[in-house]
Amino acid sequence: MATRLQYDNNNCEIGVFSKLTNAYCLVSATSASANFFTGYESKLKGVIPIVTTSIGGSGTIGSLCVGNKNGLLLSHTITDQELQHLRDSLPDEVVVQRIEEPICALGNAIACNDYVALVHPKLEKDTEEIISDVLGVEVYRQTIANNELVGSYCSLSNNGGMVHSNTNVEEMVELANLVQVPLVAGTVNRGSQVISAGLTVNDWTAFCGSDTTAVELSVVNNIFKLVQSQPDFVGSEMRKSLIDTYV
Amino acid sequence: MSVMDESGMFNVQQTIGSVLCCKCGVPMAPNAANMCVNCLRSEVDITEGLQKSIQIFYCPECTCYLQPPKTWIKCQWESKELLTFCIKRLKNLNKVKLKNAEFVWTEPHSKRIKVKLTVQAEVLNGAVLEQSYPVEYTVRDNLCESCSRFQANPDQWVASVQLRQHVSHRRTFFYLEQLILRHDAASRAIRIQQVDQGIDFFFGNKSHANSFVEFLRKVVPIEYRQDQQLVSHDVKSSLYNYKYTYSVKICPVCREDLVCLPSKVASGLGNLGPLVVCTKVSDNITLLDPRTLRCAFLDARQYWRSGFRSALTSRQLVKYFVFDVEPPVGEATVGGQKYALSYVQIARESDIGKMFYVQTHLGHILKPGDQALGYDIYGANVNDNEMEKYRLSVKNGLPEAILIKKCYEEQRERKQKKSRNWKLKSLPMEMDDSRGRVDPEKTDKEYEEFLRDLEENPELRFNISLYRDKDYQASETASMTDGEGAPSVPIEELLADLDLSFEEEDDDDEDDMAAE
Numbered sequence: 036m037a038t039r040l041q042y043d044n045n046n047c048e049i050g051v052f053s054k055l056t057n058a059y060c061l062v063s064a065t066s067a068s069a070n071f072f073t074g075y076e077s078k079l080k081g082v083i084p085i086v087t088t089s090i091g092g093s094g095t096i097g098s099l100c101v102g103n104k105n106g107l108l109l110s111h112t113i114t115d116q117e118l119q120h121l122r123d124s125l126p127d128e129v130v131v132q133r134i135e136e137p138i139c140a141l142g143n144a145i146a147c148n149d150y151v152a153l154v155h156p157k158l159e160k161d162t163e164e165i166i167s168d169v170l171g172v173e174v175y176r177q178t179i180a181n182n183e184l185v186g187s188y189c190s191l192s193n194n195g196g197m198v199h200s201n202t203n204v205e206e207m208v209e210l211a212n213l214v215q216v217p218l219v220a221g222t223v224n225r226g227s228q229v230i231s232a233g234l235t236v237n238d239w240t241a242f243c244g245s246d247t248t249a250v251e252l253s254v255v256n257n258i259f260k261l262v263q264s265q266p267d268f269v270g271s272e273m274r275k276s277l278i279d280t281y282v
Numbered sequence: 283m284s285v286m287d288e289s290g291m292f293n294v295q296q297t298i299g300s301v302l303c304c305k306c307g308v309p310m311a312p313n314a315a316n317m318c319v320n321c322l323r324s325e326v327d328i329t330e331g332l333q334k335s336i337q338i339f340y341c342p343e344c345t346c347y348l349q350p351p352k353t354w355i356k357c358q359w360e361s362k363e364l365l366t367f368c369i370k371r372l373k374n375l376n377k378v379k380l381k382n383a384e385f386v387w388t389e390p391h392s393k394r395i396k397v398k399l400t401v402q403a404e405v406l407n408g409a410v411l412e413q414s415y416p417v418e419y420t421v422r423d424n425l426c427e428s429c430s431r432f433q434a435n436p437d438q439w440v441a442s443v444q445l446r447q448h449v450s451h452r453r454t455f456f457y458l459e460q461l462i463l464r465h466d467a468a469s470r471a472i473r474i475q476q477v478d479q480g481i482d483f484f485f486g487n488k489s490h491a492n493s494f495v496e497f498l499r500k501v502v503p504i505e506y507r508q509d510q511q512l513v514s515h516d517v518k519s520s521l522y523n524y525k526y527t528y529s530v531k532i533c534p535v536c537r538e539d540l541v542c543l544p545s546k547v548a549s550g551l552g553n554l555g556p557l558v559v560c561t562k563v564s565d566n567i568t569l570l571d572p573r574t575l576r577c578a579f580l581d582a583r584q585y586w587r588s589g590f591r592s593a594l595t596s597r598q599l600v601k602y603f604v605f606d607v608e609p610p611v612g613e614a615t616v617g618g619q620k621y622a623l624s625y626v627q628i629a630r631e632s633d634i635g636k637m638f639y640v641q642t643h644l645g646h647i648l649k650p651g652d653q654a655l656g657y658d659i660y661g662a663n664v665n666d667n668e669m670e671k672y673r674l675s676v677k678n679g680l681p682e683a684i685l686i687k688k689c690y691e692e693q694r695e696r697k698q699k700k701s702r703n704w705k706l707k708s709l710p711m712e713m714d715d716s717r718g719r720v721d722p723e724k725t726d727k728e729y730e731e732f733l734r735d736l737e738e739n740p741e742l743r744f745n746i747s748l749y750r751d752k753d754y755q756a757s758e759t760a761s762m763t764d765g766e767g768a769p770s771v772p773i774e775e776l777l778a779d780l781d782l783s784f785e786e787e788d789d790d791d792e793d794d795m796a797a798e
Contacts, residue, residue, distance in 0.1 A: 200312035204297040226304045226316030250307035 036262060037241040037255045040074045043067050047224045047244025048232040050190075051097045054142070055235035055242065057149065057193075058104040059125050060085045065094030078240055086124040088117055097235070098142040101186065103149045106130035106169035110139035132169050136162045143184045146231065148191040151214045153177045155185060175213050180206070190230045193238050194260040197221050199228050219258045223247050314409035328403040328413050333372050335418045338395075343429035354426045360385050368397050368419060378403040386416060395419040428486075439472055439484035440525060441491030445498070446480035447532035450597065452725065454536060454563075455481060456732040458502065459709050460746040467497040468709060475712045488526050495528050500565050501745075503582035506530040533585050535560050535567055538599070538686050539592035540657045542668040543569075547588045551578040556672050559643075559686060560592070561619070562741070568617060572643040572684055575614040575621050593666040599655040601631040601689060610645040618741070622646035628683060630658060642685040653692065656685035690738070690769060702733070704776050705751040738769050750776040 040049045043066055052063040053075065060079055062072050064087040075085050090099040091112030099110045106129055109118065113133055122131045136159060138144050144155035145166065152172040154163065167174050179188045180199040188199040189210075196218045198207065211218045223233035224244040233244040236259050243255060256262040300309045303318035310318045317325065339348035346354035347367055357364035369375065369383055378401040386396035400414040431438060447454050458481075462468045471494075473484040485491040498504055510524040535541060543556045555571040558578075562568040566581040610622035624645030629637045631653075638660065648654060660682035664670075673680055736743055748771060 200301040200316055202299060204299045205295060207299060220299045220301050220312065222301060222304050222316040228316065248304045250302055251304050253307075254302055 037243050037247075037252050037259075038074070038078060039245045039247060039252070040071065040242045041245040042071050045245075047227075047246040048229075049097075049242060049244050050230075050232045050235050051095050051142075053235055053242075054097050054100060054102060055237050055240075056103050057083070057237045058129055059083050059102075059107075061096055061100070061121075062087050063094035063096050064089045075242070078242075084124060084126065086121065088121060088124075090117060096142075097231070098140045101141045101145045101147060101152075101170075102129070103147055103170050103172070104129070105149065105171040106132060108141055108145075108166065108169055109133045110141055111135050112139055130169050132165065134162055134165050141186070142231070143186045146186045146189040146191050146196075147172055148193050148196075148214070148216070150193065151175065151191070153179075153185045153189060153191070153210070153214065155183050157183065177210065177213070179210070187229050187231050190234050190236055191216070192236045192241075192259050195219070195258040197223075197230050197234070197255065197258055199230065201228065217258065219254060221251065221254045221258070223251050223255070225251075314407050315405065317409075319411075322405065322409065322411055323413065326405045326411065328378055328401060328405065328411055329415045332374055332378070332401075332415075333417065334415065335420070336371055337420045337422060338368070338371060339424040340421045341426040341429055342423055343425060343433075346426055348424065348426070352427075354428075359390060364395075365397065368395065368417075369399075371419075372417065375401075381412060382414070393421045393423075395421060439486060441485045441488045441528070442526070443483040443485070443491050443494055443498075443528045443530055444480065445483065445530045445532065447534060448479060449534050449536060449595065451536075451595070452728055453596075453732055453735070454502070454532060456729060457742070457746075458498075460706060461501055462497075463707050463709060464745060464747045465497065467494055473712065474709055481711065491526060491528055495530060498530060499582070502563065503533040503565060503567060503580075503585055504530050505533075505582065505586045533563070533567065533582065535563070535585070535590075535592050536595065537561065537563055538596045540594040540684060540686075541569065541590065542593045542666055542672055544588060544590055544668050545671075547590060551580075552576075554578050556668065557593075557680070557684065559684065562617065570616060570621070570643065573623075573641055573681075575612060575616065575623055575643055577616040590668065591666075593664050593669045594657045594659075594662065596686075598657060598662065599686060600658040600683075601691075602628040602654045602656055602683065602685065603631060603634065604628050604648050604650060604652045604654055605637070606650050607645065607648050613646070620646050624648075626685070628654070628656075628685070630661075630683075638682045640681055640683050640685070644685050644688065647688055648685070653689040654685045655687050655689050656683050658683055687738070690734075694734075702737075702770075703751055704748045704771050706733075706746070706748065737771055743771065748776050 041047060042049050042052045052066070052071065054061040060075055060083055062075055062085055066072065072085070072087060079085055088096060090096045090109060091114060093099070099112065101108050107121065107125065109131070111133060118131065118133055125131060138155060138158060144158060146153045147170060150172055152166055152170060152174050154166065154174055154176055156176045156178060158176065163174050166172065177185055179185050180202040182188055182199065190197050191214060193216070195216050196214060198210065198218055198220050200220050200222050202220045207218050207220060221230070222228060223230055224246040225248055227233055233247065234255065235242050239261070241255055241259055241261055243252060298311050301312045301316060302308065303310050303321055304316050305321035306318060308318050315322055340346070341348070341354060344354070344356065345358070346356045347364070349355055349367065349370070355363065355367055357367055365383055365385065369380070380399060381402050382400035384398055386398050388394045388396050397417045397419070398414055399417060400412060402410055402412045405411045425433065468474060468483060470485060470487070470490045471483045472486050475482040483491070483494060485494065495506055506528050508526060508528050510526045512522060513525050514523040537560055539560045541558050541560055543551070543554065543558060545556070548554050548556045554569065554576060555573050558569040558571050560567060561570045566579045567585060569578045569580065570576070604626055606627040608625045610624040612623040614621050621643045622645035623641065623643055625639060626642050626648060627637055627639055629635070642648065644654065659680050736746070
């Protein structure tokens with residue numbers, strides 16, 4: 036079930052200030068109140084470690100890092116102290132790595148789950164290799180709806196994915212073939228097209244910005260398979276790569 | 283799913299997917315707000331702050347609507363002009379883009395006008411929303427200024443032009459009437475009244491009267507003066523209301539008049555023989571000396587400096603028989619008209635026994651056996667000082683007769699009566715019967731002569747519109763067996779009358795034969 040969250044008084048762009056994977060959760064340390072952290076804690080306490088941090092002193096950690104259960108990649112702006120803190124806090128299976136990449140907003144440029152990553156077309160070759168090593172994924176350079184920031188406009192989990200609402204059908208078919216999970220074009224936060232900014236998701240839970248309407252929430256629940264509403268339906272539709280009429 | 287284009291390029295087919303409206307969940311094509319139109323409309327009202335009801339003023343007399351502060355615009359019910367006017371009256375309409383406007387039907391006597399406006403505005407993050415809403419106009423009756431003034435005093439005129447010519451005939455006024463009709467100069471006159479020796483024109487505006495006088499100045503030689511009379515005076519704002527009157531005098535010398543020039547004028551024109559014939563009057567007077575075939579032009583100012591009058595007018599024309607015409611001794615072309623000087627033997631119709639041997643300038647059209655009209659100076663008792671002075675001063679005496687024009691009476695009698703294939707329009711004039719001097723028979727005869735004049739002189743027809751008479755039937759018996767027939771207007775010069783003035787046509791026919 037997806038939960039609505041809010042960062043620091045009415046800010047619904049929670050994906051910018053946090054990162055959620057199957058093995059851990061990162062939350063911004065610069066929040067003025069503890070409510071944001073408590074929001075995550077209520078769902079994840081005891082299941083996976085929740086780590087508060089900042090990257091290079093900034094709270095927008097969701098934009099500056101990308102990770103899955105295998106590893107975590109950080110932009111070069113991170114300080115050594117923060118890097119050490121992360122290494123200490125996260126489980127040993129997770130490889131924490133800092134990469135030198137001119138596009139330092141890794142969270143905006145890369146969308147990944149545990150098996151596949153879609154990256155910004157202008158990413159460097161070295162970075163691509165590091166990604167496939169550290170995260171253990173297949174890397175594909177892609178654009179979404181003519182936009183290069185695939186990390187912002189696409190949110191992936193191992194069960195499904197959501198893309199920018201203007202993505203046309205042919206492109207979605209192509210993407211679905213790459214990531215091998217069903218995709219839907221949708222919105223979060225009352226019609227916002229920047230999916231990752233308003234949504235953090237892993238295999239069993241998801242968190243959305245507080246402006247997300249009930250309709251959007253139900254779409255999120257269905258595509259990321261967070262709700263077992265109609266077992267037959269899900270089972271029979273599992274093969275289709277593209278389902279776009281969820282309510 | 284790529285398609286080969288005509289140019290050979292790969293064009294990937296783009297199918298727009300559908301997303302769910304974030305509010306109501308209905309599938310829709312994605313847009314900038316990602317809300318379906320209804321949800322968007324419920325969120326945002328772009329017509330907020332726009333005027334939905336307004337009052338407009340209407341004058342029932344002249345069907346005009348008031349555009350404050352002072353302009354009254356004439357519009358028909360539910361016309362394009364009314365729509366434009368209604369939209370102009372709305373304030374704040376520049377905040378949104380107007381896409382469409384149309385009238386919604388309302389009962390005409392309900393005093394309400396309803397207009398449905400469709401406007402477009404940008405909302406949220408770049409989505410453009412279109413919405414239509416009705417605007418109601420309450421119409422209030424209010425007489426406009428000019429109508430209320432008219433109601434108070436229907437005969438109210440502000441400026442009048444009194445046109446006079448002190449001669450005994452109305453030829454000039456017939457001609458002027460046609461000129462005015464052709465140029466539409468009196469279209470703004472409130473009233474036109476015909477008086478003895480002239481016509482009065484009444485206007486609602488001093489500038490209208492002024493432009494009318496300017497028009498007259500261009501077509502006839504006139505002298506005028508302007509006077510004004512105080513009607514009312516507003517002490518506080520120092521506004522004065524006047525009635526203006528233009529007294530316009532037309533020069534009394536007309537076409538075909540015989541003039542004896544005073545010696546000063548004659549010498550001023552290069553010793554033009556004092557006996558001259560006036561051949562054309564437009565904005566200047568053309569005087570032709572029949573003995574030397576020399577012409578002189580006098581414009582209005584020059585004429586009024588001396589102010590001479592004609593010695594003999596066309597009333598005193600006498601019919602002559604032409605017995606012999608000698609070959610012309612000299613020819614001249616004056617002002618587009620050819621003249622030839624020759625000697626002729628003529629005798630008056632009333633006294634055929636007495637033959638005269640005179641010079642004439644009509645040598646180019648006269649042939650033996652013709653009839654001509656001319657002035658009988660031999661037998662006439664001319665009441666003109668200049669003529670007397672000239673008669674005493676000259677050695678050989680005055681010429682016994684001066685021929686003016688050829689007479690087509692015989693040919694006319696051969697033609698059937700009322701066989702003109704053209705007709706004229708007339709001004710809406712009021713007759714002034716108060717003096718009792720009007721003689722309908724006389725005016726009829728004068729008008730008939732005027733029409734004959736038009737037939738004979740193409741240059742007179744130049745500035746006049748002649749209309750084809752639909753009732754005219756060409757008679758088969760009108761065959762010209764011998765030589766020339768009576769002059770008639772060639773059909774190319776006639777204007778086909780517009781069907782718009784259908785009612786006027788019938789009236790015109792009657793007017794032609796009746797007096798003005």
